Each structure stands twice: as C-alpha cells, then as structure tokens.
Amino acid sequence: MLPPSLQKLIDELAKLPGIGPKTAQRLAVHLLKSPHVRIKPLGEALLSLKDGLSFCEECWHVTEVSPCNICCDGQRDKTKICVVEEVLDVIAIEKTGKYRGLYHVLHGVLSPIDGVSADHLKIAELFSRMNRHPEVTELVLATNPSLEGEATALYIQKYLVDKNISITRIARGLPIGADLEYADAVTLGKALQNRTDY
C-alpha cells in the first residue's frame, strides 16, 4: 500500500529500541513531509557515525582518539577511577561537576539470565588497568542500584578486596524532591542506614 522507499524507512525505524510500528509510521510520515535539507543531516549523521569513532583503550569511553580526552587530561585526578555501566553514565556524572577523576566503562552489567558473564564486559580490562596503574587509590563503583548493577559492583569488590585500595559505592538514598510516603522500603532503609551528620 505504501511506496517501497517509505515502507523501508518505517521498517528500519521500527527496529530501534522503544520505537514500535505505529511510532515508526508517524516518524516516517513526519520525515516525508519535512524538506530534504532537514532529513539529509540525519541520514548523513547515521552513515558517518562510525567514521573515526572507537573506544578508548584505557577507559572504554567512546572517543575519536585513544586514549581519550578524559584519560589524557592533566588536570584530572589520576588516583580515582569511577566504574560505570554505559557511555551515557560518564556524561551524566560529568554533568554533575562533582567528580574530577577517571572513568572505566564496563559496557553492560553481569546478568546470567541474559547470558552476560564477566567475559562480555570490560572487567578483565579494569583489573589489568589497576595492575598497570598502582597510583590508583580509589575505585568508585557507580553501576546502577539495580539487582544486576549491585551484583556487578560486588563482583568487582570481591576481586579487589585484598588489594590496598579504597573501594567505594555511590550513595543509595532518597532522590531530591522525593516523598517519604511513596519511597520503597529498601531505599528508605538505605537512606536511614547511610544517614549523614547534619
């Protein structure tokens, strides 16, 4: 019923995560109605996305040069490494402006149910990086406070427990603007347990 070029775009859009067939149709028709000068940059950005992009061989953040800008930055505190799950987590932490150390992107979390073991993540790379850099004194485990994130943090902590470094975990507690009444028991329990001096 639809011309092949439009149908092809709908099919390709529908393969993206969180975009169902209806949303794909809506997006494709929106693009069809847009002038060519507005579609072209998106098409070109997609085709040239991988050109010159790779992962930093130190921290596995996405970069155009390896080691990446963060690893090369002389202003950064090279004694701290913050372990995160994904590339976007680095951006989220950078936006806070509260951390000036280095990063290590695992590219996932341990999840036996999805068949993700330590071999699929950059965990071995983290351990060898720790060995190469004895100046590192603190490892901040900033995986998500989910079941898999906690398991991954525990796995890393168990391996490094004998080493002479401080291993910390990001605080779990109530987010700003939250309501005690609606907080789940585990979060509220953690918030009480980890209370700080006022």
Add this chain to the structure above:
Amino acid sequence: MLPPSLQKLIDELAKLPGIGPKTAQRLAVHLLKSPHVRIKPLGEALLSLKDGLSFCEECWHVTEVSPCNICCDGQRDKTKICVVEEVLDVIAIEKTGKYRGLYHVLHGVLSPIDGVSADHLKIAELFSRMNRHPEVTELVLATNPSLEGEATALYIQKYLVDKNISITRIARGLPIGADLEYADAVTLGKALQNRTDY
C-alpha cells in the same frame, strides 16, 4: 564531552517529534553499538526517502507514480471518495478491508489557532476534483472525531450541500472493548443517538 559525530546524531534525532534529548541519547548510543551493516540501511533509507516519491495529483496520497495505484485501480468503486486527514489514515482504512472506493488526503485539518486555513489543505483540490468527476455519488468524511476534524468535515459538507451527492460521516460511538462506565458523555450520547437495529 561526546565526540562530534555522536553529538550530531543525538541533535538530529532530538529534532524528531516525540523524541526528547534523553531518548535521542539512548537511540544514538544503541546505534553506535550496533554493527555498521545495521545502521547503513537506516541512513540510506533516509537519504533516498524522497527519491521518486511524490503526492498523487488526484487524491494526494503518497506515491511513486501519479495518479497513484489506488486511483488507477480498475477494481475500485469510483463513485465513492473517502476524505481523510493524513496519509496514514488511508493505510488504517485500507487495513479494515471494508472500503473499496477512492480517497482524498487533506494533509491536515482546519485549525485557526495554529494558523491552518482551507488554503493550507487540499480542500480546493477536492472541490475541483468533484467538479471533474460527476460520477462521484458519495463523499465519506473520515476526518478525526476531534474538534478540528469535525470543523473540517462541517466546512466541506456546507460547501457541497447543494450538490446532488450523498455526504456521510464515519460513525461515532463506543470502540470495541470499551466500558460504558468510563466512556465520556459525548461519545455515549452519540452511541445512543446513532443506535442501529439489532
């Protein structure tokens, strides 16, 4: 913080309707992790979207040849024209299999608040089409049952009221699977008003 090629893709994705900056980030990182053979078809589909695509000069449906396949189809009932707002509405009606006539896509609805007047739509084209084709005996107004859709249907009906053709409106009533208790008063009122023999 992010490499320019990735940032550019995020910016372009965020321009799409219903895709905010966070979703754009998530999609871009998903695409970054996908192999090139999976990104390429999407990029190419975008760049070649407009190649050879245009709107049918009879019914204004999207097509590769004008007049389009539906207008040229000898099996179709050429005495009926169904007026719809958008290209996707044609697809939705075709999927029902309950209509074998022709279509006319208005490409929008009358909406003074958004500055959309009759000149912006394919309404004049509909009227001249009606004059060119005196064989048309029924006009099915299938604009959305929204304020703007009803106003547009009324506008068309008023213009054609003196012509010797039957003007119908798609039925308004309760959708299949709905619950009377939760139906709004206008819908329920229409459902009672337009009740059919059992």
